[in-house]
């Protein structure tokens with residue numbers, strides 16, 4: 001059994017993917033061109049925003065926004081404590097200060113009440129200027145964007161939705177990657193919509209921002225690549241990746257999103273009496289980048305993971321360490337007691353095999369090992 005079975009997906013779409021890649025090679029048009037343009041249009045349409053700007057990966061997608069918004073030393077950016085390193089890294093990379101915020105114990109996403117408390121703390125201290133909130137759609141579940149938007153309005157902050165794991169999710173029919181002033185996603189192979197290497201995208205309805213991002217990602221280009229009006233970077237999605245994504249986006253829309261939700265329902269039906277299963281609030285749809293259960297304590301979690309491994313069932317711990325405890329952020333003074341929920345989650349979460357090609361039989365065999373073990 002695979003944790004995320006990319007081979008099964010390739011087997012199903014081999015003819016389409018091979019011919020899409022072959023076409024790029026035959027046309028020898030490896031950067032930009034029709035594959036990238038088509039993909040950007042389709043992604044923007046699916047998500048429901050005006051502009052999609054593809055780039056090299058999900059981390060650079062966020063960095064490009066930090067550049068576009070001129071986030072720098074002295075600025076405070078609010079980031080959940082329970083996320084992948086990237087979300088905080090891009091803040092420090094700009095010389096700004098990441099303010100980590102504890103998460104909600106049910107959704108694992110940034111806690112809006114604690115967020116507002118942290119904003120007020122920064123304002124009261126008066127050393128940093130609050131600028132941006134980066135809610136993460138963790139494990140595929142959209143953050144509480146409705147509450148976050150209210151807070152952002154109250155304090156005049158920008159919102160960057162980090163939907164690296166969230167592509168395909170929605171709140172009352174409004175899709176992930178359409179919240180905030182801008183949103184980003186990642187096409188890293190194991191994400192809900194993955195390519196065959198690195199890739200990323202930015203989404204926004206702001207035409208000026210879109211234009212600025214399109215310049216920043218190509219060496220700060222003006223009229224063309226050799227007319228440079230600002231300092232930028234080189235961050236493009238290459239045509240072969242775009243060609244692969246055009247095939248995979250169709251599969252994602254046609255059945256993959258529904259299939260991960262089928263797996264979710266089956267797991268949850270069988271596990272909900274035994275362990276804490278994912279909580280999907282009313283009106284929310286998750287794209288299940290991960291299916292994550294909670295155990296009683298670290299001993300139980302680690303022992304169950306060892307048992308699954310014995311039975312050749314892969315599982316992962318996302319994440320073993322809260323952001324505020326990462327060595328890279330040692331220069332900042334975080335108070336460990338502010339992160340009660342994240343500290344607990346790092347000890348108790350376990351992500352089970354989850355992907356659109358997981359059979360009911362495989363789900364049942366995972367469930368059986370867990371049920372047996374916890375009995």
Ligand SMILES: *Cc1c(COP(=O)(O)O)cnc(C)c1O
Nearest residue numbers: 057058059084086164165186188
């Ligand atoms: C994967 C991920 C990123 C970074 O994406 P890359 O394409 O790997 O750079 C950022 N944020 C979160 C929450 C992620 O899971």
